[in-house]
Amino acid sequence: MGIDVTEDKYVTLNEGHHKRLVTCPSRNPVFKKYPGLVTQSVYRRTKDGDKERDGNPFIYALKKTRGYRIRSRELVKFKPSFDAILYKIIDKFPGACLVTLPSSYPIAEILARRIARKNGAQIFNRIFRKATVAEVLANFDPHAVKKQHQAEINSQLATFNKLDPNELVNLKEMRNRIRSYFNPISINSDLLGQLPTTKLLLVDDLLSTGTTITNAANLLKYNNFTVVGAVCLFSAL
Template structure:
């Protein structure tokens, strides 16, 4: 089960891209029971993704036509019937999967769009645990992230292999409005791990003692979920794992698996 994208031009001249679910192939997004869920490990956080994201075109980056359609971005659309098919496939995958954790509640990371929130509520329903609807973290501003990043750079907190890319990214970030909300997706994947985009909310203090399952809609590098988990754990919260609707691209999944195996081999005693 995959996706098809059909270009549609209105009489007004506006162009739209209609995303539909195709039962005959797994292109774009693999929604098959056999191919899912996938698992990604990022900075000691285990993340399960219900759908495997596959490249639909050579120009595709972190995004995907289906997530664009669900968020109503870039003139991508999806009808209710196809949404129902998608959530039905997600339900089959979830029910066939054995959850490795025992969370007491499910929390989505903040987003301008409702996909993460809806997914968290949906997962909580399946697991029969609480869905926390208030935000546990807030996104920092560009100025806040830059201030911390400069300290990290000056304290030799970034390895030499990544320092050039890190400085280049800071230079670009400095050109943005200081009060703008920081967006991790605008940062090069190779240096995302060195930036902390979150600060805990006042409301989070009421949930100390709970075991959180964190939810995001799509995984690129996994940095948004892992940095959110680290932010919460530094303030005394327990995070048992992460989940997303969409995995990293297949190529990125293969690279992460290779990196994990390499780390394990290096760690073996002889």
């Protein structure tokens, strides 16, 4: 099962192909390993579709951005596959508390609520926030930059230095190959006392390079918390 996009940018489910998004339970969830972290995504994104789209019109439709939309009656059609896949995921993390990552639209929070309805997990929504330009520059490690990336890094640093230091950083405007050099999130230290120290499961909307979610895991581990994994609604391409 995949998705179609109409000329007026409405997303619809198509059970006859796997283009743009693979939604069938037999091919999901999607596992992706990063150093010290394993992620599981409910739906598999794919570039198999028309060339103008990058494989995620569904998330644009959920966020109502870039002109994409999805009707409520169409969204309901995804529920059987969504529930079947989600049960596969949450069975692997009994007793884990959910920590959501920040976004301009609360898809991670919605996903966390769906998980909590099925297993009673406790949700923590404001542990993380988007980092400011000043924070990203302060945490940047120039010694970690590979030679082949130096020119692009210099260009990005020049861009950062022209911005308001209090502006929030958005990695979507940055090339994938240099995203890992910058930490786009910060931790709200005053809220850490709310968290249990063991069995934390990160929840995010979409995987791209894994930079955000791995930085989140590392921040928690640095503060002596145990992260058992991460769940995303959409996989990396």
